[in-house]
Amino acid sequence: MIFTEFLKRNRVCRHDKVSPDVEYAYCPDCGELVENKWYIVRCGCCGIKLEGTTKNGKIIPQEKFCRNCGSKNFTVEQTDKINFVDIRYAIPVKTVVKTADINYTQSWVNTAERRFSPKLLAENFRV
Ligand SMILES: [Zn+2]
Numbered sequence: 001m002i003f004t005e006f007l008k009r010n011r012v013c014r015h016d017k018v019s020p021d022v023e024y025a026y027c028p029d030c031g032e033l034v035e036n037k038w039y040i041v042r043c044g045c046c047g048i049k050l051e052g053t054t055k056n057g058k059i060i061p062q063e064k065f066c067r068n069c070g071s072k073n074f075t076v077e078q079t080d081k082i083n084f085v086d087i088r089y090a091i092p093v094k095t096v097v098k099t100a101d102i103n104y105t106q107s108w109v110n111t112a113e114r115r116f117s118p119k120l121l122a123e124n125f126r127v
Pocket residue numbers: 013014015016027028029030031032
C-alpha cells in the first residue's frame with residue numbers, strides 16, 4: 001500500500017516549480033527533495049554535441065540524424081557542471097532524492113535507449 005502511494009505521488013508531481021538553475025530544492029508541491037541533473041546528448045559516431053529533448057522520460061536527440069556525419073547513433077552523458085557553451089545542449093532532469101536512503105527515483109533509466117551505457121556515463125562523468 002505504501003509502495004502504491006509512492007508511485008502515485010511520483011506520477012502526479014512533475015516538480016514544475018523547482019527551478020532548473022539550482023542543484024537541489026524541495027518541491028513546494030509535494031515536499032520531495034529534488035536534484036537537478038544535467039545530461040548532454042552526443043553523436044555516437046563522431047561525438048559532437050546534439051541538441052536533445054526528453055520524450056516519454058527518455059533523453060533523445062531532437063533530430064534523427066547527426067548533422068555532421070549522418071549517423072543516428074547517440075550517447076547520453078551526465079554532466080556535473082554546465083557552462084555557457086553547453087547550456088543550449090544541456091537537458092535538465094529532475095530527480096527525487098530519497099533522504100531516508102541514497103536510492104534515486106530514475107524511472108527513465110529503465111526505459112532508456114538500448115545503447116545507454118552506465119559504464120561510459122560514469123567515465124565521462126569524471127572527465
Ligand atoms: Zn514535486
